Amino acid sequence: MPETVNQVSGPSAVLRVAVLASGEGSNLQAIIDSVHGRFGVELVCVLSDKPHARALERARSAGIEAACFTVAEFAEADQGESTPRLRRDLAMVELLRANDVDLVVLAGYMQLLSAEFISHFFGRIINVHPSLLPKYPGLDAIGQALHANESQTGVTVHFVDEGIDSGEVIAQEPIGIAPGESIDSLTARVHEIEHRLLPEVIAQIAASRGDD
Numbered sequence: 121m122p123e124t125v126n127q128v129s130g131p132s133a134v135l136r137v138a139v140l141a142s143g144e145g146s147n148l149q150a151i152i153d154s155v156h157g158r159f160g161v162e163l164v165c166v167l168s169d170k171p172h173a174r175a176l177e178r179a180r181s182a183g184i185e186a187a188c189f190t191v192a193e194f195a196e197a198d199q200g201e202s203t204p205r206l207r208r209d210l211a212m213v214e215l216l217r218a219n220d221v222d223l224v225v226l227a228g229y230m231q232l233l234s235a236e237f238i239s240h241f242f243g244r245i246i247n248v249h250p251s252l253l254p255k256y257p258g259l260d261a262i263g264q265a266l267h268a269n270e271s272q273t274g275v276t277v278h279f280v281d282e283g284i285d286s287g288e289v290i291a292q293e294p295i296g297i298a299p300g301e302s303i304d305s306l307t308a309r310v311h312e313i314e315h316r317l318l319p320e321v322i323a324q325i326a327a328s329r330g331d332d
């Protein structure tokens with residue numbers, strides 16, 4: 121009897137991916153364009169905290185389920201220990217589990233995930249960050265590198281833990297900063313790297329499934 125893909129690759133032949141994004145979604149677009157539906161990768165849903173995020177439109181245009189979870193929707197009073205953020209995160213976990221998501225990709229998701237969310241997907245959440253971590257975690261990483269007169273910065277893809285951009289590094293790529301370079305120019309060059317590196321890491325994760 122011929123071996124099936126499932127026997128070779130584990131529980132599901134395809135890596136089912138969800139993207140969380142708050143804004144423009146150019147990294148989401150790179151994932152849609154270069155790995156969605158190929159290399160054993162299926163982008164199954166896109167979640168945002170911002171109803172007008174361009175990322176949601178990009179998902180819908182590509183025929184991918186898109187959902188928004190604003191913290192305000194979960195702000196009912198009198199919920200004991202639970203907070204709106206926790207309730208929002210648990211609602212997202214429910215949707216991700218209903219979609220059998222294997223990998224959660226943060227691509228410009230501007231909210232801190234609760235410990236409960238992280239524990240549901242620990243080791244299966246990755247983030248793209250525009251610096252050579254551990255340098256310049258947090259906001260405005262490109263501006264921080266520029267204003268510190270660094271001669272290089274770069275892009276990091278890393279696992280997500282409870283800290284800010286502090287999880288284990290998966291891949292990094294440096295980029296030189298030209299003397300007098302503008303923030304716009306550097307940002308564009310950093311994004312170019314992100315748009316290649318993040319999809320590559322996702323494809324590598326899909327390829328390595330079933331190896332262990």
Ligand code: GRF
Pocket residue numbers: 141142143144145146147148227228229248249250314
């Ligand atoms: C990217 O620079 C990413 O590294 C950072 O947020 C930005 C998101 O850009 N975490 P986009 O929404 O993918 O265009």
